[in-house]
Amino acid sequence: MNKQNIYWQLYQDDPILKPGFPSPILADPSFLFPENCPDGLWHLFAHNIFGVQEFHSEDGIHWKKRKTVVWNAMRPFIFLDAGTYYLYYEKYKFLHVLMSWFPFRKWKSHIEVRTSKDLKSWSSPKTVIIPKFSFHKDSKYGESVSNPCLVKFGKKYRMYFSSSLVFIPDCGFCEPKHITVAEADSPLGPFSYFSDPIISPNEMDPFCNLGAGSIKVIEWKGRYLGFQNGIFWNPVRKESCSAILFLQSEDGINFDRINHTPILGPTGRGWKASHVYACDVKYSETEKIFILYFNARNKAHWTQGKEAIGLFVGKVEESKTSGTKSTKPVTKQKPTTKKKISKPKPKVKKSNRK
DSSP states (O other): OEEEEEEEEESOSSOSBOOOTTOSBOEEEEEEOGGGSTTSSEEEEEEOSSEEEEEEESSSSSEEEEEEEEESEEEEEEEEETTEEEEEEEEOOTTHHHHTTSTTOOEEOEEEEEEESSSSSOOOOEEEEOOOSGGGEETTTEEOEEEEEEEEETTEEEEEEEEEEEEETTTTEEEEEEEEEEEESSTTOOOEEOSSOSBOOOTTOTTSSSBOOOEEEEEETTEEEEEEEEEEEETTTTEEEEEEEEEEESSSSSOEESSSSOSBOOOSSGGGSSEEEEEEEEEETTTTEEEEEEEEESSSSTTTOOEEEEEEEEEEEEEEOOSSOOOSOEEEEOOOOSSOOOOOOOOOOGGGOO
């Protein structure tokens, strides 16, 4: 039988996308491979303090800003199904993201979607997820649903999203507390909510003791892989942190960690010194690699920190083994070097567009 080994490595030490003035952050990337885009280019969506921005690239490394797609929105996720692009995002009131950094301002958001056939013209927004249950809300900090991620399960569509809020004192702002799920027969809903979260913080969990953060889920080789950025208190550094945890599931609901420790975490210095946050992940069948774009923060507090986007690559290698069948890939992380690995550029074959 074949056993998959996944070797993770940063593409480069520096970010590939930095925030532009006057926003101190560029965060929560979501992307499309060029073979899935009408113009044959890579497309990436991310947010700054004003809204969701769109970028495009010829190689997935060097990006140019195209336009602001949605104002007063954050944490986008792009999904392609049957020739239609669905852009999901967390929507908030005008300037609410700036006001939320000040005490006694309660947050309130919902998840919207816009559709497009060409990645140029977008439909009017449609609300698909609202804070409904008690674990979507916090009496002190507000009502929040965020970090959408849509996955097709047979004829159903499953929406993973973050809910509720937990205040992180050394950051001076709130982070998502739970991860939960809703299902629908269409990407546009209506969605039926699961009655309980699937991931919540646990004080005994060293990498998820403050908040569950967000999760991106993909189907791979008959199971579901999850990439979660847990929010946790680091007792050694005496500060909050966030790092990417690698999970797997047979049913897309009950997740176990493939690695006991994060596959990508803060370094204590540089542009990702403080927190490694949300990501988007896709597997390239052409290159046999996972492409993972993520954002990271250099300092915890909102008055000092800046966020930028980096690239993490997982190379899949198969080796023949004997004995009991393994249900999980073995993951290893190579030491980060300044030497670049092969550019993650799948060959563009327009006949493969979906």
